Amino acid sequence: MTHAEDSFQWAVWKMEESPDELLAMLPRRTFYEEEAETFRSGQRRLEWLSTRVLLFAMLGEEKRISYNPDGKPYLPGERLSISISHTLGYAAVLIGRQGQRVGVDIEHFADRIRRISAKYMRPDELPAPYQGTDLWSLLLHWSAKEVMFKCMSTPEVDFREHLRIFPFEVAEQGFFLAEEYRTPLRLRFHIRYLLHPDFVFTWQA
Secondary structure, three states, X not given: OEEEOOOEEEXXXXXXXXXXXXXXXXXXXXXXXXXXXXXXXXXXXHHXXXXXXXXXXXXXXXXXXXXXXXXXXXXXOOOEEEEEEXXXXXXXXXXXXXXXXXXXXXXXXXXXXXXXXXXXXXXXXXXXXXXXXXXXXXXXXHHHHHHHHHHXXXXXXXXXXXXXXXXXXXXXXXXXXXXXOOOOOOOEEEEEEXXXXXXXEEEEO
């Protein structure tokens, strides 16, 4: 699944390959194999490799991903911004222009989000029903706030207190507006999204 516009592009990779199959898709196999072996978790290893394969497929050339002290990814020496997300069985990458606020998030469709909704849903945020359940809306609120957090690069963000999603009707795909109250800038966001049977996908670029 891919999408591209003038200022950004994103892609979602379904993680079905083995680590060996993923390594075969990358240049400098030995380098990536050594890096992947530093992860003790097999799932984390798959996510790491899938992200590198996805980036290689998107750009048609090898790019190294590094991380700031706060964990935010970047591409050294490149005039590009990058955001990365993983969920059960899928990896996602968003690439934008240098200096562009970009954030992407992908969340597996599961009922567990309902149990923690009080920690991130504000009193003025009411989940809208879609296909007979409010679960899609709850997932979109959480996912969008992950995107906002990635775009802000600001510490100590409380998802309930500092981030607000304005009311919207849920559809298979669309957008909604959001605002943060953590910084003096009070940044506003135009969050785009799409729904898939397995996940919700949100991004800002």
